Amino acid sequence: MKKEQLNTADLDLSSTTGVLCEECGNHTFKPIFFLRKISRFLTGEDADKILPIDSLACVECNHVNPEFAPPIVKQESNKQKNNKQNKKEDE
Numbered sequence: 001m002k003k004e005q006l007n008t009a010d011l012d013l014s015s016t017t018g019v020l021c022e023e024c025g026n027h028t029f030k031p032i033f034f035l036r037k038i039s040r041f042l043t044g045e046d047a048d049k050i051l052p053i054d055s056l057a058c059v060e061c062n063h064v065n066p067e068f069a070p071p072i073v074k075q076e077s078n079k080q081k082n083n084k085q086n087k088k089e090d091e
């Protein structure tokens with residue numbers, strides 16, 4: 001499936017909306033990579049493989065808006081949050 005490229009030259013920017021960091025409200029982002037390790041037992045190769053997934057992070061606070069995060073990373077960070085909350089309740 002071929003992704004159609006958006007022609008930004010004809011686009012009226014006043015009809016677009018800016019994306020802000022959900023943590024600090026900053027509006028500049030930098031490219032980042034999430035890395036997923038694929039077990040060599042799955043690929044059948046000699047060594048584990050690293051799969052980079054590109055995304056965007058806030059330049060100011062490094063927060064990754066959920067809309068930029070790959071679904072698997074969202075799932076895992078939700079789990080981490082829940083773990084933290086559980087720990088707090090134990091204390």
Ligand SMILES: [Zn+2]
Pocket residue numbers: 021022023024025026058059060061062063
């Ligand atoms: Zn931020």
